[in-house]
Amino acid sequence: MTTRRSSTQAAPAVASGEGWLGTWSCAHVVPAPTGRSRSGFRDQTIRNIIHAAVGGSAVRIRLSNVFGERPLRLGGAHVAVRLAGAATVPGTTRAVTFGGDQAVTIPVGERVWSDPVTLSVDDGADLAVSLYFAAPTGPATWHPAALSTSYRSAAGDHGADQGRGSFGQQSTSWFFLDGVDVRNATVRGAVVAFGPSTTDGVASTLDANGRYPDLLARRLRQLPPGERMSVLNAGIAGNKLLADAGTSGQSALDRFLRDAAGQSGVRAVILWEGTNDVATRPDLPLGEVTGAYQRLIGLAHSRGLRIVGATLQPHEGAWYYSHAGNRLREAVNDWIRWSGAFDGVADFDQVLRDPRHPRRLLPGYDSGDHLHPNDDGYLAIAASVDLAALTGAGGEERVASGPAA
Incomplete structure (x- = not known):
């Protein structure tokens, strides 16, 4: 969904040519039937802790009420460099405004960008984005499986607090925040990693930033100036290619424009999606899966993306697992490898499988549930990605045009 401007909203994102690009993102889902996402927040500050893929000289944040049930009234926001836990680095706290105002109201189904904030951010830094809600938020737009600890305060606006004392409650979910951009004209663009729990980083170590997109970002930061790229994570645990799945998110087809193609400065997408479809619906015709891939490829190409x-x-x-589902998986993989429909192939099946038992994960890469990689498995995935397939080096380069949504 594109951001619409109103008297209570910040302007939409400007084109990446002005130096803005995404350094962090998450994909949001509907509130759960019970729990904090259902009850929401009132007179409380949420301190979301996020990990910046690349640094920059200024930041802006994007807030979402896409899945809310009432207008979301933000009383104030702050951003700072995180020190440890909920504490921030002295001298880095900045108040965030929206169209010049500290408060903003986000209509149901919409997102807003903040105004730019001057703040020096290093590559790989952690940021603390604090959001204060005086009025009840109602059910929250959120990302359940953050694999990162964030914090909630005692009553009141504690967004400018440098210490951790007021933030006694912890959460491993992100609420309302779905994007952070930095201004950095020396970074070539962003890659969006799109998929289900394996992209989200499920089974990686909590607070270690061991998701494969984080590890891929480290590789891309080592490229020469002008070739470096950011990596944004659009994974959702339990997500499917073809079907909406409640707190596992809208289908890939339904969310691709918002969560992938609409990111600031995006140039390429890695699509690792379909496992939950073939495993839960082994009777799916192969053509339904490959047809969905072709639609996503068309959407990407129409926006100049690899x-x-x-x-x-x-x-x-x-x-x-079922044998029928595995046969479908193998047929899907053959199509991905040999159809020529994609601009490149990341053969994660080959990286992760046990050569002696190719229907199973290699024991050294198995988290224990026989589905998700462990930290070593995610590291192997990130190391296997052909960076030239993302940058377009040695071939045609696609360049997105127009403003990011």
Whole structure:
């Protein structure tokens, strides 16, 4: 969904040519039937802790009420460099405004960008983005599986607090914040990693930033100036290619424009999606899966983006494994490898499988549930990605045009 401007909203994102690009993102879902996302917040500050893929000289934040049930009234926001836990680095706290105002109201179904904030951010820095809500938020737009600890305060606006004392409650979810951009004209653009729990980083170590997109970002930061790229994570645990799945998100087809193509400065997408479809619906015709891939490829190309297809990992031994599902998985992987439809292929199946038992994950890469990689498995995935397939080096380069949504 594109951001609309109103008297209570900040302006939409400007074109990446002005030096803005995404340094962090998450994909949001509907509130759960129970719990904090359902009850929401009132007179409380949420301190979301996020990890910047690349640094810059200024930041802006994007807030979402896409899945809310009432207008979201933000009383104030602050951003700072995180020191440890909920504490921030002295002298780095900045108040964030929206169209010059500290408060903003976000209509149901919409997102807003903040005004730019001058703040020096290093590559790989952690940022603390604090959001204060005086009025009840109602059910929250959120990202359940953050694999990162964030914080909630005691009553009141504690966004400018440098210490951790007021932030006694912890959460491993992100609320309302779905994007952070930096201004950095020396970075070539952003890559969006799009998929289900394996992109989200499920089974990686909490607070270690060991998701494969984080590890890929480290590789891309080592490229020469002008070739470096950011990596944005658009993974959602349980997500599917073809079907909406509640707190596992809208289908890839329904969310691709918002969560991937609409990111600031995006140039390429890695699509690792389909495992949950073939495992839960082994009777799916192959053409339905490949047809969905072709639609996503068309959407990417229509916006000047490269798109790399990732093969689906083996998962024999996982709770929903079946031989029929595995046959479909293998047929899907053959299409990804040999159809020529994608701009490149990331063969994660080959990286993760046990050569002696190719329907299973290599034991050294298995987190224990026979579906998700462990930290070493995610590291192997990130190391296997052909960076030239993302940058367009040695071939045609696609360049997105127009403002990011």
